[in-house]
Amino acid sequence: MAKIGAAGFSTAASLNPGPPTSMLRRLLRDPVTLFGLAVILATVLAALLAPQLAPYSPDEQFFDGLSLEGAPLPPSERFWLGTDLLGRDLLSRLIWGSRTSLLIGVVANGFAVLLGTLLGVAAGYARGWLGAVIMRFTDLMMAFPALLLAIALAAIFRPSLWIVALVIAMVNWVQIARIVYTETSSLVEREFIEASRAIGAGPLRILLSHVLPHLVPTMLVWGTLGIATTVLLEATLSFLGVGVRPPTPSWGNIIFENQTWLTTAPWLVVFPGAAILLLALAFNLVGDALRDALDPTQRGRD
Template sequence: MADSTHIPQAPPAVAGLVRRLLRRKMAVFGLVIIVVVVGSAMLAPWIVRYSPDEQLFEGLTLQGAPMPPNAQFLMGTDLLGRDLFSRMLYGARTSLIIGVVANGAALMIGTLVGLTAGFLRGWVGAILMRFTDLMMAFPALLLAICLAAIFQPSLWIVAMVIALVNWVQTARVVYTETTSLAEREFIAAERTLGASQSRILFRHILPHLVPTLIVWGTLGISVTVLLEATLSFLGVGMQPPTPSWGNIIFENQTYFQAAPWLVFIPGAAILLLALAFNLVGDALREVLDPTQRGRD
């Protein structure tokens, strides 16, 4: 008789991967940082005391300069008397949304281009990969600046711009993997048995790409967060008063010597978040690598 109190558990393979991931201290460190940043961003309205755009007279010294960190303003205030802690938490929302959306869009575009080129090959694959090579020839930052300058910067425009310059690396990786898989014996056997192109593509090739896409997607978020911060710092990303970690540095760079916390705090946040996603991505690459199984 089946036990009615049985609680469904994760599949053994998934549970094993999670255990192996959690054995890596640096991966756990990265996960903790990501959870803290995401949780703080989601709970920002209930955590902060002041609106991120509220200019507080009490947030300035008698000389009108930004106030350093204290009991009332945990991270100090900026040159307009706004609470930096509030702007950091709301800025985390902006940076994370752009990072996830832009990276997701770049991953989909790159996967579509690389999968199509690697599976069909011939003239279709040649055209797609030559176009990919052409896009790779342009410096990503310069191309992003040009595109951002053409369009009116907003959250979704910035995400679109970053996606349009970041898909090429994914396309190259997916193309290489797909080309290799298409030449395997089990794919040849499927073709011999009369399997359709769509069945081979979606039932046999695409599932084998999932581990690579998971790793590449995790690592890619750190790249998009850094690129968004760079664009905002250069003034072609998110525009004030909407806070993002990049434009917080841009707005306060002139006060670097007088109020260094205005630059160091958002700079450290960008560095830590990028590092966290890189640590988790590297750990996932090791965990999902078949050659590493049995070594943990």
């Protein structure tokens, strides 16, 4: 999450993002970015086509899905990734779990970006006592460790798919709020904003016509990078038992359910762990590429 702040995604970058076709060419020229896009596309397709792609139902327990000793079966011709401790097909659960993990990642991060942008814009434009109150509240939220706060909120509410998404959004909005506040505070001091005020434009028109369009690149980059963090946080909450409740599959609770078999049946942890790692890496790679493509200081170096 500190990546955007450390990179210094400046207001100047958001003021001149360049032609969309030029940005698209920059993205498609980079093989690392193409790899990230391919992983994201494959995950999205798996989530959308789960009923068609999954060999079995994710909750179907096979009588012959366990060994005579009651142990999960290793990968085989019938069960490509093996079975879990209840005799369910691991591949089917991973495919259906991509729906849960991706849905929570997109919904929770989208809500976090929306909330953080609204509060950051309000604080940066209004300033005065209102801006001070919003930013002091933001600082207070940033003082709490995100994981501990998410665990506390998840423990208060009964965990479900949408409650987990809401909990994650409530702990992830603070970073984007701080970034948007900084950019908005800089924007409102610029000459074209003063000119708009001089000709009688109201605050709402200035925000919609001049401020928010310049914040779109920042929101786009943060939205892409933030999905990786959100997917990891959902997996962590599910692994700790305060995330999505079984039998609904998610990559995190698959690891949680099968962690006791790590030494004897490592595929139960390795495959969902690899899926989480690949998806988080893919969104980080694409987010980094978007940040570079939208930064005008990088355009003359190709």
